[in-house]
Amino acid sequence: AQKxxxxxxxxxxxxxxxxxxxxTYDTSDPSYGLFWYKQPSSGEMIFLIYQGSYDQQNATExxxxxxxxKARKSANLVISASQLGDSxxxxxxxxxxxxxxxxxxxxxxxxRVKS
Amino acid sequence: xxxxxQTPKFQVLKTGQSMTLQCAQDMNHEYMSWYRxxxxxxxxxxxxxxxxxxxDQGEVPNGYNVSRSTTEDFPLRLLSAAPSQTSxxxxxxxxxxxxxxxEQFFGPGTRLTVL
Numbered sequence: 001a002q003k004x005x006x007x008x009x010x011x012x013x014x015x016x017x018x019x020x021x022x023x024t025y026d027t028s029d030p031s032y033g034l035f036w037y038k039q040p041s042s043g044e045m046i047f048l049i050y051q052g053s054y055d056q057q058n059a060t061e062x063x064x065x066x067x068x069x070k071a072r073k074s075a076n077l078v079i080s081a082s083q084l085g086d087s088x089x090x091x092x093x094x095x096x097x098x099x100x101x102x103x104x105x106x107x108x109x110x111x112r113v114k115s
Numbered sequence: 116x117x118x119x120x121q122t123p124k125f126q127v128l129k130t131g132q133s134m135t136l137q138c139a140q141d142m143n144h145e146y147m148s149w150y151r152x153x154x155x156x157x158x159x160x161x162x163x164x165x166x167x168x169x170x171d172q173g174e175v176p177n178g179y180n181v182s183r184s185t186t187e188d189f190p191l192r193l194l195s196a197a198p199s200q201t202s203x204x205x206x207x208x209x210x211x212x213x214x215x216x217x218e219q220f221f222g223p224g225t226r227l228t229v230l
Contacts, residue, residue: 045221105157
């Protein structure tokens with residue numbers, strides 16, 4: 001069974017608007033972590049934001065926030081005030097366990113920001 | 116700090132050839148891993164290591180060997196290249212152990228084509 005599901009292969013957003021990228025996950029481990037990475041056309045993987053399963057608050061990093069709904073097993077990435085430079089592939093990933101060292105990735109969502 | 120470095124950036128092989136993808140990190144991270152990225156599939160874990168002398172298989176280990184003789188280096192060997200191994204390969208590293216955010220630092224990737 002897929003552990004990380006990103007149902008949106010591609011998304012468009014108008015510059016300066018907010019956009020939500022969906023991610024659902026599957027795990028029976030009570031301790032886990034959720035990550036979002038950005039991959040621009042140049043190919044490097046850029047860490048954006050992290051949410052731990054025991055974190056009470058939703059994670060935020062600048063224009064990025066993670067809408068964490070534990071009961072629904074979703075960890076959606078919200079990008080506020082989109083910029084042209086946000087056009088990229090976005091990956092959701094999960095590690096399991098307190099000392100989990102392996103990341104499982106979703107298939108990714110391509111985001112295109114329109115001017 | 117150079118972070119995680121990978122060589123080469125690009126490589127073309129013929130079926131049956133062998134080669135080694137190099138990966139090095141200067142952050143003294145215990146944990147290193149190799150992923151491959153294929154269209155529509157996100158990143159998949161090939162092999163990982165939790166310290167010098169310790170390696171283990173990931174999700175897609177067949178056709179690849181690894182070794183970890185030092186903390187800094189984690190080479191990936193293709194024993195007999197096949198067209199199915201055409202992919203982009205990423206090396207990553209992070210600290211082992213309990214942490215709120217054991218962010219994985221990725222190298223720039225190696226684009227491999229097997230003819």
